[in-house]
Amino acid sequence: MKVIIMADFIGGLAAFLTTASFLPQAILVLRTRNTEGLSLIMYAMFTAGITCWLAYGLMIGSLPITIANAITIVLASIILTIKIRNTVAVRRGQREPLI
């Protein structure tokens, strides 16, 4: 019984940390608009993956998985959107290339 309680606690902590970790990254990108070191492919794949996790959570009726990934989708989408905008702007030569 103790192991199950411990596992649930570790699982909850893991979900909190991996979800909340995208908040400082989203704030940094919103504040500096600098996405130079960020990989566009990563955030495209990651956002797609998180969307799958959300669908998975809804399909198996898991509230923690659904809520954690709903939050992460919002944060990852903010980062992805600004990264796409910067990449398009650099390609159009509109902005001093950050790379």
Added chain:
Amino acid sequence: MKVIIMADFIGGLAAFLTTASFLPQAILVLRTRNTEGLSLIMYAMFTAGITCWLAYGLMIGSLPITIANAITIVLASIILTIKIRNTVAVRRGQREPLI
């Protein structure tokens, strides 16, 4: 029965995408050494969170959770290490500040 199979497929796809997504970011950081837009706090929290997911996977005996997070820890740790090195170097004024 069909929903369960579909849910397992979506869950597997989600695990693959969110794990594999850190590969292009690790490659970009290894190639460019540029971690300017990356949040140190994000990668510290994320790496801690992934470590918890790995412990959780081991505790409940889930091979997919264990393998996916073991791979992600390696990739996230590469990014985190280079980010810490750059941050320390900038603080010591050794390198032309990227920020």
